[in-house]
Amino acid sequence: GNSVTQMEGPVTLSEEAFLTINCTYTATGYPSLFWYVQYPGEGLQLLLKATKADDKGSNKGFEATYRKETTSFHLEKGSVQVSDSAVYFCALSDQGGYNKLIFGAGTRLAVHP
Amino acid sequence: GAVVSQHPSRVICKSGTSVKIECRSLDFQATTMFWYRQFPKQSLMLMATSNEGSKATYEQGVEKDKFLINHASLTLSTLTVTSAHPEDSSFYICSATGTSTGELFFGEGSRLTVL
Numbered sequence: 759g760n761s762v763t764q765m766e767g768p769v770t771l772s773e774e775a776f777l778t779i780n781c782t783y784t785a786t787g788y789p790s791l792f793w794y795v796q797y798p799g800e801g802l803q804l805l806l807k808a809t810k811a812d813d814k815g816s817n818k819g820f821e822a823t824y825r826k827e828t829t830s831f832h833l834e835k836g837s838v839q840v841s842d843s844a845v846y847f848c849a850l851s852d853q854g855g856y857n858k859l860i861f862g863a864g865t866r867l868a869v870h871p
Numbered sequence: 872g873a874v875v876s877q878h879p880s881r882v883i884c885k886s887g888t889s890v891k892i893e894c895r896s897l898d899f900q901a902t903t904m905f906w907y908r909q910f911p912k913q914s915l916m917l918m919a920t921s922n923e924g925s926k927a928t929y930e931q932g933v934e935k936d937k938f939l940i941n942h943a944s945l946t947l948s949t950l951t952v953t954s955a956h957p958e959d960s961s962f963y964i965c966s967a968t969g970t971s972t973g974e975l976f977f978g979e980g981s982r983l984t985v986l
Contacts, residue, residue, distance in 0.1 A: 801977035
């Protein structure tokens, strides 16, 4: 079946460091791919998405490129801030749009001053 | 973005009792709501999909008689864990959609602890 695998956390970085959170997926067809972020005490929020191969999603300095050849959707940011500390979830939908999302386990990011 | 709120955020109950968790869309009409369950260090697992005014559609392996889902209005869905047992202890999250973009909006989650 379809699945999403994320790197285990926690990821601990100093402010202004480069961030990569790996995400790979298994799916039939051409799923849509998402990154969600959950800040402490809040619900998951959509961070970015990509709906077809080679698409790049970007938001708030974060980027991820849909790589079909490597079935990956790694999240990157060039310079993290303390306010980026949160849990990041990679997800896919094989039904189009946002229906029946399949999530990874989440990766906790802690950024220190 | 649109706001979805869950209540309670934390609940502790005794084994054998039932617990109700509410999920409300505060500023939009949610035609579809989803309920997820998350175990520590694991993925969110979709439990069921509910459309307003219809019976919920449960994912394989989810006991519909144990996890009762009601979506009686366009702004409220409830999950009732019946005859709860310690193994039902988990983090339950709802999400809702209904806006023109189809985007999902998530509640803050509800942590259930069954003693």
